[in-house]
Amino acid sequence: MNELQLKDLYDGFRDPKTIRMLAKEIEELAKGLDETLNIMEVCGGHTHTIMKYGLPQLLPANIAFIHGPGCPVCIMPKERIDHAIALAKMENTILLTLGDMIRVPGSKTSLAVERAAGHDIRALYTPMDALKIAKENPDKKVVFFAIGFETTTPMTSAVIKHTVDQGIKNLFFHINHVLVPPAVDAIMADGKAKINAFIGPSHVSVITGAKIYASLPEDYNTPVAVSGFEPVDVLQGILMMVRQKLEGRAELEIQYTRAVTMEGNLKAQQLNDTYMRPRAHFRWRGIGDIPDSALELRPEYDYLDAEKLFADILPTEPIDDHKLCICGTILKGLAKPMDCKVFGKACTPNSPLGSCMVSSEGSCNAYYRYAGVLG
Amino acid sequence: MKSVQLSHGGGGEETNTLINDLFYRYFENDILIKAEDAAVLEVKKKIAFTTDSFTVSPIVFNGGDIGKLSIAGTVNDLAMMGARPLYLSSAFMIEEGLSYDTLKQIVESMAKELAKSGAKIVCGDTKVVPRGSLDKIFINTAGIGEIEQEDISVSNLEQGDVIMASRDVGRHGATILMEREGLDISSDLQSDCETLWPAVEGLIKEDIAVHSLRDATRGGLSAVLNEWAQASDICIEVEEDSVGISDQVRGICEMFGFEAMDLANEGTFILAVASEDAEKALQVLRQYHFCENASVIGTVSEKYPSKVVLHSAHGTSRFLDLPKGELLPRIC
Known part of the structure; x- marks a missing residue:
């Protein structure tokens, strides 16, 4: 038997012929729609796929995309970026975070600027590296500025578990994990949003299960398709929602059946519940304050919580975006x-x-x- | 284990030993061993002159090391101007404590790489700095070459020109990323680091109408194409599927959210050639082992001046951007 190659996992889902066939079928069926399908793809990963593969060019004018808030870096309010900067500037400290977070400006500077100024700030490829860095630097405080939606939360929880189990004394956590459903509700709340269909983020759902979107079709009468991140996945998800519209249905469907179930990864959910709990308030950049929309460490882990331990140096004043920003x-x-x-x-x-x-x-x-x- | 000491850069006996045992031994040529304050060179044609400083971590990687890189890099910059690489300088800045064997390995691979183009190191300098002042070793090389074919320039692309790549893209960047980040991935991926002059010489000998040449180093293929489109105020249209990307590079890009076209190469060059010479250029290139997969990747048009357009196999198009900022993996 041939060894499974990484490309076997995605090649078929990028197949040009399949992409064109699905687009054609959507175009045919969409002729029967009586209103434009304004699809919010909640997750930034889907936005990336839609743009990279130029999907709007293949679709008729009555299928439109509204890019959602699902990028953990974009929604981080400036005061919390300032937290990361303040932590990084502490004596004898290594600040760890992920990806783009390094680049995004807070109220005055960015982590990249502070790193250039000599502070030890590192972008991780995997959160588990935090453990290694903490062990290699026993004389330093190592702070992990954890970001991401439900997808990345279990990885942070796993790092916390190891920190607790191994009794690591110098690794601390600043938790910025946020949740998809409350953000979607916040966008839909005033009833003015034009969105009438949702592509559900599938990686989030691998962890949480598709069940977290169950209320969307009921509350807003919109179809939801939990879709994968390849172009064939996205197009198939759209096709499912067009069919729902034509048949007068508003249901939660899973396109990404190869990884998503209704229940999700129960072990990961349990791991998250062990170490984290909902946070009363979190301010989303661009949306504002949303109750219960993020997570924080449980009080029994206060001794790991950078927000509590270093509270005296962390700015608390909310900083809004420019007032002309829409x-x-x-x-x-x-x-x-x-x-x-x-x-x-x-x-x-x-x-x-x-x-x-x-x-x-x-x-x-x-x-x-x-x-x-x-x- | 023998290591490089501060005294090796002090200008006294230890410095002389280092120069004699290592640099003269491996770089030996008439001009260098005269040991004058400056090399005296005779050049008859128009010359190209370039310099580059090399710093890479790790200093030895799969497919090369900083020594190979420091020669190939400067020689390639000359070659990309249609210049035969002749004379190079090399300046070493070494962190105290670097193992002597590592330095020897680096110098050996420099000598090996020089042989591929026939260029000579004719002058040099060595400094040793205290531990912590720099990361192991930095090498600067400058080079002079005689122009064998004039009018190769970033601003010379013309409507109808054919764009080619000498091989698949992204290998060096992906290799370094894998080794630097200690990614636990088993792979036989190798840097493409290579001296390109022989292939360029082949094109010149066959009288191919080359309009532009550039090695796709930092910023990768995306940067070269965007620089050309802007400098020549033309549009470059690329067929996405015709750009070679190995399965290993693709795999690393998939896992970390990088674009192979943005990753650095150290032995891959992009050509703009008059369309009537395209077929012949490919035949010439494919004679060299490091260009055996050379292919046409696009054409020059006037559609969107100063822009690079990627056409997908499924019938969509998008602009290919200049890569921005440092390479950071996507989060999810």
Whole structure:
């Protein structure tokens, strides 16, 4: 038997012929829709796929995308980025975080700038490396600035478990894990959003199960398709939702059946529950304060909680985005990036004024880079 | 174990020993061993002149080391201007305590790489700095080459030109990433690090109408194509599927959310050639082992001036951006 190659896992889901066939079928069926299908892809990973594969070019005009808030870096309010910077500037400290977080500016500087100034700030490839770094530097405080949606939370929980079990004394956690459903509810709450279908983030659902979206079809009468991240997955998810619309259904369906179940990964869920609990409030950049929309360490782990241990140096004042920024309106599908007065002028990927411009997965950023493309 | 000491850079006896036992031994040529304050060179044609400093971690990687890189890098910059690499300088900045054997290995691989183009190191310098002042070793090389074919330039692309890549892209960047981050992935992936002059000489000898050449180093293929599109104010249209990317590089990109076209190469070059010479250029290139998979990847048009457009096999198009910022993996 041939060994399974990594490419075997994705090649078929990028097959040009399949992509074209699915697009064709969507186009045919969409002729029967009586209103535009405004699909919010909640997750930044889907935004990336949609842009990279140019899916809007293959779809009819009555299938539109509204890019959602699902990028953990974009939604981080400036005061919390300032937390990371303040922690990194402590004496004898190594600050660890993931990916783009290094680049995004807080109220004054960014972690990248502070790293250049000589502070020890490292981007991890896997959170488990935090354990190694803490053990290699027993004389230093090592702070893991943990970010991400439900997808990445279990990895942080696993690091916490090892820290507790192994009695590691110098590794601390600043938890910024956020939750998808409350954010979607916040966008839909005032009833003005144009969104009438959701692509559910599938990696989140591998952990949580598709069940976390069960209330969406009931509350907002919208189809939901929990879809994978390859272009064939996304198109198949759209096709499922077009069919629902035509048949007058609003249901939760799973396209990404190769990894997602209704229940999800119970072991990971249990691990999260052991170490974390819902946080009363979390301010989302671009959306604002949302109750119960994030996680924090349970009180019994206060001794690992960087937010509590170093509270005296962490800024508490909320810092809003520029008042001309209309990210909140863009997230509801009520405005396009070009409608914003500062878009492409004062607000660019190199100096973002608001959340949608921050990361390559934000909608303003995507429009900025792909503007003028290509019918 | 023998190691490099501060005294090796002090200018006295130890310095002389290092120079004689290592640098003169491996780089030996008439000009260098005269040991004058400056090398005296005779050049008859128009010359190209370039310099580059090399710092890489780890200093020895799969497919090369900092020594090979420091020669190939500068020689390739000359070759990309249609210049035959002739004379190089080499300046070593060494952290106190570097193992002598490692230094010897680096110097040996420099000598081996020089032989591929026939270039000579004619002058040099060695400094040893206290531990912690730099990471093991930095090498600067500067080089002079005689221009064999003029008018190769980033601003010379013309409508209808054919764009080619000398091989698959992203190998060096992916290799270094894997080794630097200590990623526990088993792979036989090797850097593409290589001296390109023989292939460029082959193209010149066959009179191929080469308009632009550039090795796709930092910023990768994306950077080269964008620089060309802007400098020549033309549009480069690329067929995405025709850009070679090995399964290993693709796999690493998948896992970490990188784009292979943004990753660095150290022995891969991009060519813009008049369309009537395209077929012949491919035949010439494929004679060299490091270009045996050379292929056409796109064409020059006027569609979107200063932009690079990628066409997918499923019928969509998008702009290929210049990579921005440091390479950071996507989170999810």
